[in-house]
Amino acid sequence: MDIKQLIDKIDWGLIIGYGLKLTGAILVWIIGSWLIKKVMKQVARLMDKRDYEISLKKFLLNLISWTLKIVLVLAILGTLGIETTSFAAIIAAAGLAIGMALQGSLANFAGGTLIMIFKPFKIGDFIEAQGVSGTVKEIGIFTTTLNTFGNQLAIIPNGKLSNENIINYSAEDTRRDNLTIGIGYSSDIKKAKSILLAIANDYSKILKDPAPQVFVAELADSSVNFTFRFWAKNEDFWDCHFYAIEEVKTRFDAEGIEIPYPHQVEIQK
Known part of the structure; x- marks a missing residue:
């Protein structure tokens, strides 16, 4: 061919x-x-x-x-x-x-994607979610890691985290504390109120604007309960919180203001 x-x-x-x-x-x-x-x-x-x-x-x-x-x-x-x-x-x-x-993993991936896009919190924020409070250490595709008060690592699946309530304590520059302080019925209400306001005004880290507030919130069974509110910067919040609690006890004792506590009465026959 x-x-x-x-x-x-x-x-x-x-x-x-x-x-x-x-x-x-x-x-x-x-x-x-x-x-x-x-x-x-x-x-x-x-x-x-x-x-x-x-x-x-x-x-x-x-x-x-x-x-x-x-x-x-x-x-x-x-x-x-x-x-x-x-x-x-x-x-x-x-x-x-x-x-x-990979149904569960895909739900966590979707949750991680939503968190990274909408950014309800970022690394370094202090948040409360899923019954855990802590500082955000890492935001991953599938999980978010928190560093708790006890320096423990809490790892939360992003699927649950993105579908439940999240409290971000770092989202705003300032934060309000809300303490309940009880005094005895025999104590002077006006005097106790002025002491609480003085505690707030004497500490430089407690903000003066908005002004601290003290008011009678409840006439309870064994105490007159005040609500003691004040504002502080996020980085100063816990310093102000613990300062206020310690000063309440110290100044009330010095001024003879009774702080009620449970009593047990023994009746003998």
């Missing part, structure tokens, strides 16, 4: 058709790769502008990049004439299986 006969037997229509498909696939790959780079740059720029947390930013960029690359591969296969329906079905089935197996 000579070369002419071999050339005559070649299906040029098939070769040209497949060549066009291959050329189209190459063009799709080039243009798609360029578009993916442009999209990733814009997404990264948007995340920087909105100050996304670094670990969330890296994770989301990787997730978006791989998703776009999978779409590009399916587009290239479709351009080559390869049936992509089965590939899409396999990917969907695998995603569903993984989602069912």
